[in-house]
Amino acid sequence: MNQTGGIGHDQWKTRFGFMLAAxxxxxxxxxxxxxxxxxGENGGATFLLIYLFFTLLIGIPxxxxxxxxxxxxxxxxxxxxxxxxxxTKWHLTGLMGVVGGILILSFYTVVxxxxxxxxxxxxxxxxxxxxxxxxxxxxxxxxxxxxAPLFWQGLFLVATILIVMQGIKKGIxxxxxxxxxxxxxxxxxxxxxxxxxxxxxxxLAFLFTPDxxxxxxxxxxxxxxxxxxxxxxxxxxGMLTYSSYLxxxxxxxxxxxxxxxxxxxxxxxxxxxxxxxxxxxDVDPSSGPPLVFITLPSIxxxxxxxxxxxxxxxILLTMAAFSSAISLLELPVAYFHRTLGFTRKAATLIIxxxxxxxxxxxxxxxxxxxxxxxxxxxxxxxxxxxxxxxxLPLGGLLMVLFVGYYLTKEQAIKNSELETPFLQSAxxxxxxxxxxxIMVVILVGSLFGIx
Ligand code: TRP
Numbered sequence: 001m002n003q004t005g006g007i008g009h010d011q012w013k014t015r016f017g018f019m020l021a022a023x024x025x026x027x028x029x030x031x032x033x034x035x036x037x038x039x040g041e042n043g044g045a046t047f048l049l050i051y052l053f054f055t056l057l058i059g060i061p062x063x064x065x066x067x068x069x070x071x072x073x074x075x076x077x078x079x080x081x082x083x084x085x086x087x088t089k090w091h092l093t094g095l096m097g098v099v100g101g102i103l104i105l106s107f108y109t110v111v112x113x114x115x116x117x118x119x120x121x122x123x124x125x126x127x128x129x130x131x132x133x134x135x136x137x138x139x140x141x142x143x144x145x146x147x148a149p150l151f152w153q154g155l156f157l158v159a160t161i162l163i164v165m166q167g168i169k170k171g172i173x174x175x176x177x178x179x180x181x182x183x184x185x186x187x188x189x190x191x192x193x194x195x196x197x198x199x200x201x202x203x204l205a206f207l208f209t210p211d212x213x214x215x216x217x218x219x220x221x222x223x224x225x226x227x228x229x230x231x232x233x234x235x236x237x238g239m240l241t242y243s244s245y246l247x248x249x250x251x252x253x254x255x256x257x258x259x260x261x262x263x264x265x266x267x268x269x270x271x272x273x274x275x276x277x278x279x280x281x282d283v284d285p286s287s288g289p290p291l292v293f294i295t296l297p298s299i300x301x302x303x304x305x306x307x308x309x310x311x312x313x314x315i316l317l318t319m320a321a322f323s324s325a326i327s328l329l330e331l332p333v334a335y336f337h338r339t340l341g342f343t344r345k346a347a348t349l350i351i352x353x354x355x356x357x358x359x360x361x362x363x364x365x366x367x368x369x370x371x372x373x374x375x376x377x378x379x380x381x382x383x384x385x386x387x388x389x390x391x392l393p394l395g396g397l398l399m400v401l402f403v404g405y406y407l408t409k410e411q412a413i414k415n416s417e418l419e420t421p422f423l424q425s426a427x428x429x430x431x432x433x434x435x436x437x438i439m440v441v442i443l444v445g446s447l448f449g450i451x
Contacts, residue, residue, distance in 0.1 A: 009074060010168035015250040017173040019258060022233075022242050024176040024323030026263035027183065029111055030231040032317055033292045035267045036274045038227050040285035044206040046214035048271065050224040052264065058438065059228045060260040061430045062396050065403050066234055067252050068415040070243035076334035077237035080244060085406055093398040094335070097237030100391040101331040102351065104236070106358035107383045108328060109160070112321040113153030113363075114143065114293060119314035120152075127297055128307040135297045139290060144367035153359055156318075160325045161352040164333055165345050168245050172326055179323045186316045187266065191273040193309065199280030206285060207271050222446050225439075226388045232263055233324070235392030235399075238331045252417045277303070292317070329355070358383075389446065397439045404432035 012018040039047045073080025077094035085091070121127040131138045143149055163171045194200060214220060229235050243252070274296065278285050281299045285291075296313065300306035329351065337347040365372060365379030372379055403412045409428065418424045 010245055011247055012173055012245050012250075013169050015246070015255065017169075017177060018242065018246055018250065019255050020180045021172055021176040021323075021327070022239060022255070022259045023262045024180050024183075025233045025238060025242065025327030026231060026259060026324075027180075027266045027320050028324030029108065029115075029317070029321045030227070030324070031263065031267040032270045032274070032320060033111065033115075033289075034230060035227060035270060037287070037289050037291045038223055039207075039271060040275075040278075040291060041288060042220050042223050043211060043214045043217075044275070044285065045208050045210040046212070047220055047224055048207060048268070049210050050215075050220055051227055051267075054225050054228040055232065055260060055264055057430070058225070058396075058435050059232045059234065060256060061427055061435065062234050062400060063232055063239060063260055064252060064256045064416055064418075064427065065399050065431055066237065066239045066396075067243040067256055068403065068412070068417070069399065070237075070240035071246050071252060071417075072411075072415040073240075074244050076244065076338055077241055077331060078335055079338055080237075080240060081402070085402070088406070090398075090402055090406060093395060093402065094237050094240075096391060096398075097235075097240070097395055098332045098335050100236035100387050100395065101238055101328050102355055102358070103383050103391070104387045105325060105328040105355045107362040107380045108321070108325055109153050109157045109355065109359045110149065110363045110380065112156045112318065112325060113149055113151075115314055115317045115321055116156050117142075117149070117152040118293065118297070119311070119318050122307065122310045122314055125307070127310065128301065130298060130301050135294045135301075136290070139294050143363075144370070146364065146368055149363050149366075150360055153363060154356060156322070156325070157352060157356055157359070160322065160329055161348050163326050164329045165348045167344060172330060175326065176323055179319050183266075183316060183319055183323075186312055186319075187269050187273070190309065190312060190316070191269045191276075194273045194276035197276050197280040197303070199282070200276040203276035203279035204272070206279060207268075207275050218445065222389070222442055225393065225442055229392040229396060230388045231267060232260065233327060235395040236331065236387075237395065238327050241331045241334050242327060244334075253419075253423070390443075393439055393443055397436060397443070400431040400435050400439075404428070404436070 012021070069084065070080055073083045075083055077097045078091045081091035081094045118127065163175050165171065194203070233239050274291070275285060277299045278295060281302060283295050283299065287295050297310065300310040303309065329348065332351045333344065333347045336342055336351060337344050340347070342350065361369065362380040362383055370378060374382055377385060413424050413428065416424070416427060418427055
């Protein structure tokens, strides 16, 4: 048990290790699976443009805000707020984050389990050719089965637990030092391969030539903001937890910008890789969440060396999901480790079990519990909507309000570690006025169904 941070609170070995781990957190299913179907459904280039705009205007300043709280607080999600704002209710922001992290991880491991299963099917050659009845039917009936998906989800979760159990330096930092470079190489290989396909031009046009008339469609803004939050891992104190393990001398601003840019570049490269293939094989880009599990395998089956591409793609997707799942698990583990006095190993096992049980519900929602619905949403959709569209933005809003209004201007700017007066003023203006106003408009708008 460690109430004060500092001694006993683990630390990254290097700042670069922290950057890789934070990038590992950011780059995940969000960049590949979620980005491609949300962009595909919301008009491609126009969505990309608004997403980029939100990432720059809200995402990166908010990421710095979240980092600044963790680095100054030097404790977990709840503890950092308690330390900076004793005897107030601000720590509830951290508690909401802990709950949000458990919820996201629960459905995240389900989709990660699908990815792991697909990797297995590609390695054994089972998906090199279209199965009887097609990839669509195969996917639908597989995710509906009661036991098999749970096995892969459980396997993925056990691997995540084993890494988080080992702690920051030996577990999380070491794993990301391997994953992130491998991920970058694989992703670029696949995107370059995509560019050599015949329909590449159409894919690039879809992704980079905006249809300006779409700018008046309000739901694009809502979706783009949710995507920017989810992709950058902001709003639930996961990044806060990672930054609490920094050493005093490791500066935040450059690392923040580096992480934000990397995450965005990964999303764009993933978009190039996926949409060049989608357009080369004349597939509807708005085929929704299954895009990656149904559409891409059909494309791989009909392209030259598609089996190799399939293997590489699902290695990539599984690794990206893994480094994000690790950060999602570390967030509640850090909290329970400190407050309940569990060892790190025990805390990891306990939270892991809770996540598994909730994930079982999400998985069964595609099959025998398919009847559990709210407004047409199954259990996983409910978890995704509640977290990405409500908890993340609300948590982000509370954090900018905390730093912008509870802390003094001097404290806020000192913690941000920004050095030039121009950047200090610009960031402070953003977190105090511009970001809260935009976010309240979007949140309230969506609450009343206007957006
Ligand atoms: N950013 C990850 C992705 O794009 C998901 C993720 C990891 C996350 N940690 C998070 C999302 C914390 C929100 C908060 O897949």
